[in-house]
Amino acid sequence: MQRFLDPSVLAGISGLDLVAKIVVDGFVSGLHRSPNFGFSQEFAEYRAYTPGDDPRHIDWNVFARTERCYLKRFRGETNTQLTVLLDASNSMNYASHRVNKMDYARFTAAALFYLTTQTQRDAAGLIVFDDELRNFIKPSTRQGQLYRLLSGLEHAEPRARTDFTKPLRHFQEFLRRRGLVVIISDFYEVPERIIRTIEPLRFHGNEVLLFHVLDPKEIRPQLDQATVLIDLESRETLEVSPEYAQTEYRKKMDAHIRALRESARSSGIDYCLLVTDRPLDAALREYLTVRQGRL
Helix, strand or coil, X not given: CHHHHCHHHXXXXXXXXXXXXXXXXXXXXXXXXXXXXXXXXXXEEEEECCCCCCHHHECHHHHHHHCCCEEEEEHHHHCCEEEEEEECCHHHHCXXXXXXXXXXXXXXXXXXXXXXXXHCCCEEEEEEECCCEEEEEEEECCCCHHHHHHHHXXXXXXXXXXXXXXHHHHHHHHCCCCCEEEEEECCXXXXXXXXXXXXXXXXXXXXXXXXXXXXHHHHCCCCCCCEEEECCCCCCEEEECHHHHHHHHHHHHHHHHHHHHHHHHHCCCEEEEEECCCCHHHHHHHHHHHHHHHC
């Protein structure tokens, strides 16, 4: 299964719906030690079984009395609404191997949408942004929502620069109830400024998770000679020596990642670093581990 979950292999699969299913199937197969993973243990209500539901959650005592299948719904499941904010700025085009950051972000978002809408039967929505809001799909559980979301991901093409202010303002205007907000970006901005912009989502009672998507060569560049680097958003250039890349650059990148992680967590915001050569089921498992711990 691991070879199917490699990002470079997923990049060759036609259709985000198939990519999402493969990733989620691989993720679920790794949870054999925790059959109730992802569910709150606070019972809320029963609901009728529908095809595709996990039969492990059927209450067999109720079946014995009524000869009808009902699933136990838990508090964490019934209160969940997922909204993914996807950064589609030019810097997301970068890649040192077959998968660029934008495609990895698409795969991750698609897997989250599949898990939310098809497995947990919860509402999901999407905001695509750069320095403007490019697309907004309102969270919903109506039929066909998954394919609307996947279509939104397919049409999300990197352009312009990153600005978190406008999409977050738009999201708060249309916010009707609390839920889980996942922001997928490379977060090339001052960490304190990012968190200050995002904090209002927490003040409104949302659970917020940052997926920090980076290419492995952005974290640990390998240069054999002096190289001119070009900023994909501003087009500014900078000549960098191999010595600088090995020492000062790495220190600054490590400090940026650490500052973003610590600033997020001090504000009650979850943080997860995703490197684009990492298998996606492992990334999703880490996400739900964090989710489980907060329920």
